[in-house]
Amino acid sequence: MTEYSVHLISRLDPLRYLFDRPALVDRLMRWLVLLNEFDIHYVTQKSIRGSIVTDHLASLPVSDGRAIDDDFPDEDVAAVTSLTGWRMYFDGAANHSGYGIGVLLISPHGDHIPRSVRLAFSNRHPATNNIVEYEACILGLETALELGIRQIEVFGDSNLVLRQIQGEWKTRDVKFRPYHAYLELLVGRFDDLRYTHLPRAQNQFADALATMASMIDIPVDATVRPLLIESRSAPAYCCLIEDTEIDDGLPWYHDIYHFLRLGVYHEAATAKDKRALRQLAARFVICGETLYRRSADGMLLLCLDRASADRVMREVHAGVCGPHMRGHMLARKIMRTGYFWLTMETDCCHFVQRCPECQIHGDLIHVPPSELHALTSPWPFSV
Known part of the structure; x- marks a missing residue:
């Protein structure tokens, strides 16, 4: 050029x-x-x-010097099939605490069979990230053979192990050759074996098993029962019917007012509660019989109870010259007017969401329910 x-x-x-x-x-x-x-x-x-x-070309870079094949592989696409039987996920973890491997087998009926092993031979034999991935893949295949499985689809986030198993990459490292030879013997015992590379974010179950095994050093004589993972859809306190909060009708600033006026605490207050009350009361001041809060610019804001706060929100939001602003803007405008309560922004956002006029005349939400991914296709040239 x-x-x-x-x-x-x-x-x-x-x-x-x-x-x-x-x-x-x-x-x-x-x-x-x-x-x-x-x-x-x-x-x-x-x-x-x-x-x-x-x-x-910029979005799909080629790592080596191979020529770009722009022919569409119709025969390969037509031959793609998927197994609906057993699936195996494997992953390895290597950190400062040790080395661990995790394997997850999923049956055609959806049953999950996890296995987690800690590698304790790192002092005698060298262990790297790729060696740990080889150990995890071998453990999964051995477990599948023990269960009598002969058709399985293997998923992993180690591109090196999967490519070397399929023969696409050569095994040049001396440390990997024994693993590769033993892995070929295990592969030969299966009738049908498929490999799929997964991103690390989609292999979280096996990654969690491997990380747990690498971080925890379990004694030899200890017995570890199978791990049971449950799904809980409600907080634990929902099971307690009698332990509910009692509404005493007092405003939220009752304890702060009595501490500033009389210097006394609540009867059931602990040492931690007293320290938190002293730190919170440092921002409040009593003028006459009324409690105010000092703002950042030195302005005194009148503290409101629940009934007064609802009336102020309704007047500022939809009263005379009320512009029906959003929740956060409503809270800031109320503070500029000279009022305050602890849950201002949350209450204002909930109040705006319940406003009928805002729901009827508000802007339509055009944001898609899921994240969109840009797809680039060649421009249709005319010959």
């Missing part, structure tokens, strides 16, 4: 800044010196159609 004039078409302003600015320093100057070897003329991009190929 040194013998020709090159027109660089790009929509990136930093490149234009690099070519147009006469004086540069540090790293920008070094880049400009390297680019001055070529006769480059910067042209601002005006059409998106001409950059479709470059955008596609």
Whole structure:
């Protein structure tokens, strides 16, 4: 390209800044010196159609020097099938506490069979992340053979182990060759075996088993029963019918007012409650018989009880010249008016959500229920 004039078409302003600015320093100057070897003329991009190929290549980079095959593999797509039987998830964990492996077998009926093993031979034999992944895969296949399983689909987040099992990558490391040889013997005992690479975020169950085994050092003579994981849909206190909060009809600032006026605490207050009350009362002041709270700018805000707070929210939000603002804006406007209570923002947001006029005349929500992913397809060129 040194013998020709090159027109660089790009929509990136930093490149234009690099070519147009006469004086540069540090790293920008070094880049400009390297680019001055070529006769480059910067042209601002005006059409998106001409950059479709470059955008596609940038989104799907090729790591090695292989040629890009743009033929659509119809015969491979037509031959893709999936197993509806047993599934195996494996993962390994290596950290400062030790090494652990986790395996999860899922039956066709949805039964989960977890296994978690701590590797205690790291002092005698070297262990790395890939070796731990090999150990996890071997453990899963051995467990499947013990259960009499001959058709299984293997899922893992170790790309190296899966590629070497399938023969796509060569096993050049001396430490991996014994594992690979033993793994080939196990694979030969299955009738049908499929491999699928998963992201780490989709292999959380096996990762949790491996991390638990690596972090916990269980004594040899200890007996660990099978782990039972339950799903609880309600908090624990919902089971207690008698232990409920009693509404005494007092305002929320009752204890603060009596502490500032008389210097006394609640009868059932502990040492921690007394310290928290002293820290909270430092922001309040009594003027006459009324309790106020000091704001950040030194303004005194009148403390309101529940009934007065509901009346103020209704008046400011939908009263005379009420603009029906959002919940957070409503709370800030009430504070500028000179009122305060502890749960202002939460109460204002709930009040706005219950406002009929806001629900009828509010803007429609166009946000999709799930996250959208951009898909780039080639532009239809006309020949």
